[in-house]
Amino acid sequence: MKDNLISELSGRYGDDKTDKLVRYMQRIRDINEHINLTAVREEGEFLEKHIVDSLACNDYEEFQRAKLVVDMGTGGGFPGIPLAVTNPDKKFILVDSLNKRLKVIDQVAEELGIRNIELVHVRAEDMGHNVKYREKVDVCVSRAVASLDILSEWCLPLVKKGGYFIPYKGESAEDELTSADAAIRVLGGNVEKIENPSQDKNAISGHRLIFIRKCNSTPKRFPRKPGIAKKSPIR
Numbered sequence: 001m002k003d004n005l006i007s008e009l010s011g012r013y014g015d016d017k018t019d020k021l022v023r024y025m026q027r028i029r030d031i032n033e034h035i036n037l038t039a040v041r042e043e044g045e046f047l048e049k050h051i052v053d054s055l056a057c058n059d060y061e062e063f064q065r066a067k068l069v070v071d072m073g074t075g076g077g078f079p080g081i082p083l084a085v086t087n088p089d090k091k092f093i094l095v096d097s098l099n100k101r102l103k104v105i106d107q108v109a110e111e112l113g114i115r116n117i118e119l120v121h122v123r124a125e126d127m128g129h130n131v132k133y134r135e136k137v138d139v140c141v142s143r144a145v146a147s148l149d150i151l152s153e154w155c156l157p158l159v160k161k162g163g164y165f166i167p168y169k170g171e172s173a174e175d176e177l178t179s180a181d182a183a184i185r186v187l188g189g190n191v192e193k194i195e196n197p198s199q200d201k202n203a204i205s206g207h208r209l210i211f212i213r214k215c216n217s218t219p220k221r222f223p224r225k226p227g228i229a230k231k232s233p234i235r
């Protein structure tokens, strides 16, 4: 599986970018022995679940148009780093509330010469109120961070009007959308479509991508203070 995936990646992205993706995987796997970044250990599974899955956005023009992208709750750099490696013309802001993980990304990105990233150590609930970031980004992606109603409150405030919040969601995508429907509208978003790249013969991704367009400004009171989104969901 590993060799097939690598040759598919090379065919699509070229040898240099594929080499960087594979080296990133290898370094994260090494570091994972000491700092827990992922439960996935085997190389083929890592390539599929972390690298190829992260790249799913590249197939969509809503993402291709973006110049500035946030990855909220990036952890070990997913989906942000694979997207940054394959899109050197875009800038990526990788955000996490745990600095230990950002330091790992910083070290490995430096070693591999990945320069189109900025690492921001902040809680999502605070970032949304910083004028440097609020309604400034073209796209915000996020994978495996929080349920969609909470995540929308953290991510939609960052997206500029006309831009997109694109959460990567598992099989619960439709159910999460039902629960988050009111929140998304209150926060200024509109759900345009759900894509399932794993059904596309050209792509392997375990996640669905939900495309939420930012249509209206987010009311200033959002995001609320840490813990409130979970305790009092927007209904």
Ligand SMILES: C[S@@+](CC[C@H](N)C(=O)[O-])C[C@H]1O[C@@H](n2cnc3c(N)ncnc32)[C@H](O)[C@@H]1O
Pocket: 072, 073, 074, 075, 076, 077, 078, 079, 095, 096, 097, 098, 101, 122, 123, 124, 125, 142, 143, 144, 145
């Ligand atoms: C399960 S990990 C997922 C990491 C990565 N996105 C992936 O798919 O492999 C969730 C990450 O979200 C971060 N996170 C959780 N709550 C956050 C918040 N309020 N603000 C910023 N980051 C947060 C955690 O520190 C953690 O690194």
